[in-house]
Amino acid sequence: MLTLDRLTLGYGGQPVLTDVSLSLPDGAALALLGRNGAGKSTLMKAIIGLIPVQAGRILWRGEEITRWPPFRRARAGIGYVPEERRIFADLTVAENLATGLRPPDPASPLPPWDIPRVLGLFPALGRLLGQRGGAISGGEAQMLAIARSLLGQPRLLLLDEPAEGLAPLIVQDMVEAIKLMNAAGLTLLLSEQMLPVARACASTALLLGGGAVQATGATETLLADQGLTERWLGV
Numbered sequence: 001m002l003t004l005d006r007l008t009l010g011y012g013g014q015p016v017l018t019d020v021s022l023s024l025p026d027g028a029a030l031a032l033l034g035r036n037g038a039g040k041s042t043l044m045k046a047i048i049g050l051i052p053v054q055a056g057r058i059l060w061r062g063e064e065i066t067r068w069p070p071f072r073r074a075r076a077g078i079g080y081v082p083e084e085r086r087i088f089a090d091l092t093v094a095e096n097l098a099t100g101l102r103p104p105d106p107a108s109p110l111p112p113w114d115i116p117r118v119l120g121l122f123p124a125l126g127r128l129l130g131q132r133g134g135a136i137s138g139g140e141a142q143m144l145a146i147a148r149s150l151l152g153q154p155r156l157l158l159l160d161e162p163a164e165g166l167a168p169l170i171v172q173d174m175v176e177a178i179k180l181m182n183a184a185g186l187t188l189l190l191s192e193q194m195l196p197v198a199r200a201c202a203s204t205a206l207l208l209g210g211g212a213v214q215a216t217g218a219t220e221t222l223l224a225d226q227g228l229t230e231r232w233l234g235v
């Protein structure tokens with residue numbers, strides 16, 4: 001459903017990544033791996049349209065979207081949860097959720113998301129509906145950001161470091177929620193520094209390093225390759 005065809009991208013004409021190709025089928029879960037600064041966030045921003053690509057093409061469900069603005073990509077079913085979450089601090093949790101709500105896409109085979117369904121996935125949010133967005137914890141804000149994106153009825157969700165900065169128990173809840181989202185048919189692309197989280201959430205992985213794709217394949221196989229992980233992940 002998502003194809004990246006020899007993408008070169010970066011900032012101000014300087015490439016961060018060169019020649020990135022990827023094919024992500026419906027229902028897949030893929031982890032983007034790489035050290036700090038390897039370009040994981042940059043690649044996600046290019047997929048959602050926040051930075052222009054310098055060369056190559058992005059195809060979504062067979063259509064070229066390389067030059068589409070972000071809102072059009074979102075409407076076409078690509079959701080994005082940035083690392084910084086962007087919760088509205090002055091709105092309540094319920095109001096934050098409402099900002100993400102879009103009618104279901106009749107063309108999508110996925111069951112639509114509504115408020116009860118996202119609260120079923122993240123029960124902790126149900127107890128916080130009247131709280132201001134600025135008054136909740138980092139883990140709760142991450143759940144809220146994902147729940148709000150789901151209400152936009154994505155078919156592909158880009159999750160930038162979903163477990164970063166969360167307490168270990170909350171990381172477990174987050175992993176379970178991500179697995180449930182994928183089991184419900186949502187295609188996932190997640191950037192992840194915590195390898196156990198990547199392993200648990202994504203059966204396939206793509207390793208970025210040195211400004212290029214260094215490996216791609218089954219997450220287990222890739223992480224079992226010590227030469228690769230030492231060189232490009234430092235573990």
Ligand SMILES: Nc1ncnc2c1ncn2[C@@H]1O[C@H](COP(=O)(O)OP(=O)(O)OP(=O)(O)O)[C@@H](O)[C@H]1O
Pocket residue numbers: 011016034035036037038039040041042043191
């Ligand atoms: N707005 C920007 N302008 C210029 N360079 C940037 C900008 N944002 C990121 N970079 C550079 O692009 C490179 C890739 O950064 P990116 O944030 O994509 O890495 P990452 O793999 O997501 O790492 P992290 O986990 O630290 O976010 C880095 O060298 C970074 O300094």
